Each structure stands twice: as structure tokens, then as C-alpha cells.
Amino acid sequence: MASSLLVPxxxxxxxxxxxxAPAAADQAQTIADLQRQIDELKAMVTALQAAQSDPAxxxxxxxxxxxxxxxxxxxxAVTSIAQPAPATAPAGDxxxxxxxxxxxxxxxxxxxxxxxxxxxxxxxxIVSGDANAPAGVSRLxxxxxxxxxxxxxxxxxxxxxxxxxxxxxxxxxYFQPDFAAAVSNQSAGERxxxxxxxxxxxxxxxxxxxxxxxxxLGQSKVPYGWENMQSSSNRLALDRTDAINSAAxxxxxxxxxxxxxxxxxxxxxxRLAKDxxxxxxxxGAFGFGAFxxxxxxxxxxxxxxxxxxxxxxxxxxxxxxLEGQVFEVGGSFMRNRIRPEVRTGGLSATSxxxxxxxxxxxxxxxxxxxxAEWNWGTGPEFVPASGRIEERPNNGxxxxxxxxxxxxxxxxxxxxxxxxxxxxxxKGAINAPRLETEELELGFExxxxxxxxxxxxxxxxxxxxxxxxxxxxxEGQILRVQAQWNY
Numbered sequence: 105m106a107s108s109l110l111v112p113x114x115x116x117x118x119x120x121x122x123x124x125a126p127a128a129a130d131q132a133q134t135i136a137d138l139q140r141q142i143d144e145l146k147a148m149v150t151a152l153q154a155a156q157s158d159p160a161x162x163x164x165x166x167x168x169x170x171x172x173x174x175x176x177x178x179x180x181a182v183t184s185i186a187q188p189a190p191a192t193a194p195a196g197d198x199x200x201x202x203x204x205x206x207x208x209x210x211x212x213x214x215x216x217x218x219x220x221x222x223x224x225x226x227x228x229x230i231v232s233g234d235a236n237a238p239a240g241v242s243r244l245x246x247x248x249x250x251x252x253x254x255x256x257x258x259x260x261x262x263x264x265x266x267x268x269x270x271x272x273x274x275x276x277x278y279f280q281p282d283f284a285a286a287v288s289n290q291s292a293g294e295r296x297x298x299x300x301x302x303x304x305x306x307x308x309x310x311x312x313x314x315x316x317x318x319x320x321l322g323q324s325k326v327p328y329g330w331e332n333m334q335s336s337s338n339r340l341a342l343d344r345t346d347a348i349n350s351a352a353x354x355x356x357x358x359x360x361x362x363x364x365x366x367x368x369x370x371x372x373x374x375r376l377a378k379d380x381x382x383x384x385x386x387x388g389a390f391g392f393g394a395f396x397x398x399x400x401x402x403x404x405x406x407x408x409x410x411x412x413x414x415x416x417x418x419x420x421x422x423x424x425x426l427e428g429q430v431f432e433v434g435g436s437f438m439r440n441r442i443r444p445e446v447r448t449g450g451l452s453a454t455s456x457x458x459x460x461x462x463x464x465x466x467x468x469x470x471x472x473x474x475x476a477e478w479n480w481g482t483g484p485e486f487v488p489a490s491g492r493i494e495e496r497p498n499n500g501x502x503x504x505x506x507x508x509x510x511x512x513x514x515x516x517x518x519x520x521x522x523x524x525x526x527x528x529x530x531k532g533a534i535n536a537p538r539l540e541t542e543e544l545e546l547g548f549e550x551x552x553x554x555x556x557x558x559x560x561x562x563x564x565x566x567x568x569x570x571x572x573x574x575x576x577x578x579e580g581q582i583l584r585v586q587a588q589w590n591y
Contacts, residue, residue: 217269217277222337222590223284224261228252233565233580242569244578247350247530247539248343250286250295252582260284261586262336264303274311278324280304302401303356316370318388320361323400326352327361327391327414328436330464331477331502334384340506340549342561342586345524346541347500348477351438351460353532354400357410363388372418376430380508380516381468390415397440397458399532406455410440416464429470436462444484444493444536447572456484457495458531469508469518476503484536485529486572493536498528500541518549533570540568540577557588 228251230244235254237243246252251259263284270276285301306322325333329348332355336344349355369389377383390413397410416434440458443451460481467473478501485496502524509517526541547561563582568575 213271216271217267219265219267220591221263221265222588223263224336224586224588226251226259226261226342227585228256228259229583230254231581231583234578235580237574237578240574242567242571242574242576242578244565244567244580244582245569246343246565246567247346247353247532247570252584260298261342271307273313274309276308276310278304278306278308314367316367317362317364320363320393323356323358324361325355325387326357326359326395326410326412326438327363327387327393328352328412328438328460329414329462329477329479330384330416330434330436330466330475333387333414334382337588337590338382338385340382340518340520340559341504341522341545341547342559342584345477345500345502345522345526346530346539347479347498347502347524347526347528348462350483350498350526350528350530350532350539351462351479351481352399353530356400357395357397358404359393359395359410361391361393363391365389369418372420372430376418376468379428380510382518384416387414389417397442399442405443405451406441408441408455410438410458412436412438426470430468432464432466432468434464436464438462438481442484442531444531445534446493447535452484452493454493456493456536458483460498469506471508471510473506473508474504475506477501481528483529484531485538486535488572488575496529496538498526500524500526500528512550515551515553520548521546530570535572537570537572538568539570540566542566542577555590557590559586559588560584 226249228249230252234242234244244252249261251261261284262282264280264282267279268277280303282301282303283298285299286295286297287299302323304322304324306320306324309319309321311317311319327333328351331339331344331348332352343349344355363386365386365388370386373383373386392413393411395410395412396404397406397408398404414434414436416432418430418432421429421431438458438460441455442458443453443455446452458481460479460483462477462479464475464477466475478499480499481497482495483498484493485498486492487494487496502522504520504522506518506520509519522545524541524543524545526539528539529536530539543563543565545561545563547559549557549559551557561582561584563584565582566577566579568577
């Protein structure tokens with residue numbers, strides 16, 4: 105190519121004395137040829153740069169017109185036109201490197217974190233029944249919500265912020281306080297609302313790049329019971345059932361847990377979540393943990409370690425003609441010893457056995473489904489006849505029917521009906537009182553907006569109050585409405 109620019113044509117040299125006009129015409133033609141060749145070279149360089157940024161395209165071929173371009177008719181001293189880069193520039197050529205985008209800059213740890221949360225405001229109304237009772241007789245109360253009482257209107261049930269994110273490729277953070285907790289004045293028993301309580305503070309460690317296995321360190325949920333693991337922001341019913349939640353009041357403790365989720369199980373859960381199903385969260389298809397065992401935000405009181413384990417497995421039912429339907433089944437166990445709080449102050453002098461087993465099953469609604477759990481065990485329970493806490497058997501669970509209607513005038517709509525039953529001690533209250541619960545609850549949730557959910561329930565309850573000084577079952581009907589906004 106360079107020879108076509110610098111070597112003179114013999115014919116053009118022979119005609120150089122023929123006159124100025126022909127020479128000027130030849131010179132104009134030669135400049136035009138040179139300009140065309142330069143434009144073609146620029147096009148080749150541009151194509152090479154594009155190929156470098158997209159290796160799948162390969163090197164660009166030389167334009168066909170380059171081979172057919174005629175040689176210039178006369179020698180010219182071209183000094184004002186810069187030489188273009190060779191068509192086969194090496195990979196390290198700085199002119200091509202300048203077109204390569206720099207590698208993405210890794211984010212600092214504080215850029216990987218995100219803040220989210222939700223708030224629940226409730227209205228509770230005892231419509232009929234034993235809202236009040238004489239001393240020694242049970243009143244209509246629940247262990248899930250202390251604001252179910254006659255002299256109450258509106259209350260905050262939960263007000264939570266979550267700070268979470270990946271600190272790096274192998275460690276993530278989860279921090280969740282609750283700003284709607286309540287504590288009691290120890291001298292007079294008056295409740296103080298709007299206090300802050302730690303719910304979760306843990307780090308997840310991922311030894312492997314696929315993140316199917318994790319080790320959780322800190323205060324987190326105890327892997328026992330499907331309903332206990334499910335977030336309150338995602339549950340249909342307003343409160344967890346007495347039978348399942350009595351195994352781990354507050355659902356959390358300090359310890360270490362290992363979770364494992366196979367990739368194809370995670371794929372099923374991801375599909376269900378995308379479909380709007382109410383899952384229990386990614387707590388692993390298999391989980392095993394060791395905790396203090398005294399309960400949420402309580403000081404450890406013995407050398408015993410609580411051991412828990414959970415397994416759950418979803419089955420896709422497309423093969424039997426139920427297109428898109430998923431059936432999940434599993435179980436969990438708990439082995440522990442605990443010292444309950446006593447009426448005289450402090451903790452019991454003796455540690456009591458606190459062991460349980462649980463089974464669960466869920467047919468996700470498409471559009472109708474069913475969810476059920478039951479557990480059995482032995483735990484502390486106050487016995488009025490002896491006037492002391494003893495180890496006694498417990499058992500109970502629930503069955504819930506539910507629907508999922510995606511299209512309605514008020515948005516996604518979830519009707520449900522839940523029946524629950526429990527007989528046994530409640531270690532989360534003073535003196536581990538016995539609970540006797542039977543309740544049928546009808547309700548529905550609808551989403552006016554992705555950020556706003558409204559849940560209304562009407563319950564028919566027979567309950568023994570969680571107080572060993574009160575006997576018998578209270579009966580009544582309870583209307584409850586909750587607004588939850590997510591942010």
C-alpha cells in the first residue's frame with residue numbers, strides 16, 4: 105500500500121512535460137485516490153476496534169475496494185496527511201487499548217448494603233365474650249398480641265427496619281431491630297410501648313461460590329416449625345399459632361446454624377416467590393443449629409445447648425396433571441433444657457426438659473391450597489394441684505385453608521380459614537402456665553398497592569389465659585384489622 109503512495113507511475117512521468125494543465129488534473133486525481141484509500145483505512149481501524157470490544161465478531165476483513173485501487177499517476181510529497189494505523193495492529197497497541205473500557209470497579213462494603221422495612225398497625229376489638237372476668241378466672245387474651253384487651257383501640261404491632269447486604273463475596277450481614285416492642289414497669293406492671301428490641305443480628309458465611317451452603321452466626325430464627333420461620337410480613341394470619349410458637353416464643357435465639365439448599369429446590373422456591381406465593385423464606389431445605397436455649401433476648405442460664413433441626417422439600421406436581429402446583433412436606437425437632445421465670449422473681453432453680461418434634465405440609469394455592477402443622481413434646485408446665493412447675497406432655501397444631509386470587513377489583517386477594525388447637529405449657533410466660541386453646545379464624549388479605557396490604561380477621565375463640573393464677577377457658581369473638589406498609 106505504501107508503494108502505491110510513493111512510487112511514480114511511468115506513464116505519468118513520461119507525460120510530465122506535456123503541460124501544466126494535464127499535470128494538475130493528474131495531481132487532483134491522485135489526491136482523490138489517496139483520500140479514498142485513507143478513508144478505507146480509517147474504516148478498517150474502526151472495525152478492528154469494534155472487534156476487540158466484541159471478540160465473538162472476529163477480525164474485520166479488508167475492504168474489497170482496497171485491492172482494486174489504482175496506483176497514483178504521479179509522485180507527490182504528501183506531508184500533511186497522517187499515516188493511518190496498520191490494519192493488523194498488535195493487541196497491545198495503545199491506540200486500540202484506548203478503546204477498551206476499563207474493568208468495573210468493585211463496590212465498597214457500605215455500597216453493598218440496602219435498607220428496607222415494614223410497619224404493622226392494628227385495630228383489635230373483642231366483639232363478645234369474656235373481655236373481663238373475676239380474679240382467678242381466665243379472660244379472653246392471646247399470647248400473640250398483648251393488645252387484645254377491652255380498653256384498646258389502635259396499636260403498632262411491628263415497626264421494623266432491616267439493614268442487609270453482602271460485605272464481600274463470602275460474607276453477608278442482616279440486622280433487624282423492632283421499634284414497636286413493649287416492656288413492663290417492674291414495680292407497677294404498666295406497659296411501656298414503642299421501645300426498641302433486637303430481633304436479628306447475624307452474619308452469613310458462604311464457604312462455596314454457589315452459595316447453596318451457609319453458616320449463620322449470631323441472633324437469628326431457630327429452625328423449628330415452618331410457621332415460626334415464615335416472616336410476619338408474609339404470613340396470612342395476624343399471629344402465629346399457640347402450639348407452634350410456644351416451642352420458641354419470639355422465634356429467635358443466639359447461636360450458630362448451618363443451612364443447605366440444593367439448586368433445583370431454590371429454583372422451585374424462586375418460581376413460587378415470583379408467582380406471589382407466601383413462602384417461609386430461604387432458611388434452607390436442611391438446617392441444623394445450636395443455641396443458648398433460654399429464649400429471645402434472655403441471658404443464658406445453664407450450660408446446656410439447645411439443638412434444633414429442620415428439613416423441608418417441595419415437589420412439583422406437573423407430572424400428575426396439576427400444572428404449576430407444588431406440594432411441600434417436612435419436619436423439625438428440638439432438644440433443650442430451660443429455666444423458666446418464676447412468680448417470686450428470677451428463674452427456677454431447676455432446668456426442665458424442653459423437647460419437641462414437628463411435621464408440616466403445604467399445598468401452595470393455585471388458586472386453592474392447604475397448610476398444616478402439628479407438634480408433640482415435653483416441656484415445663486405449672487401444675488395447680490402441686491403448686492409448682494413440672495415436666496408435662498404437650499401437643500397441638502393447626503390446619504389452614506387458603507386461596508390466591510390474582511385479579512380482583514381491589515387487587516390480589518387471599519382468603520383463608522384457620523383452626524388451631526393446643527394443650528401444654530407456655531415457657532415464655534412467668535411460671536410456664538398451661539394453655540388450652542381452640543380457635544377458628546376467618547380472614548382475607550388484599551393488596552391495594554404493592555406497598556400496602558390490608559388484613560381483616562374474625563375469630564371464634566376458647567382460650568385459657570397465660571396466667572397460672574387464672575383457671576378455665578374464656579370464650580368470645582374477636583374482630584381484628586391490620587394495615588401493613590412496606591418500604
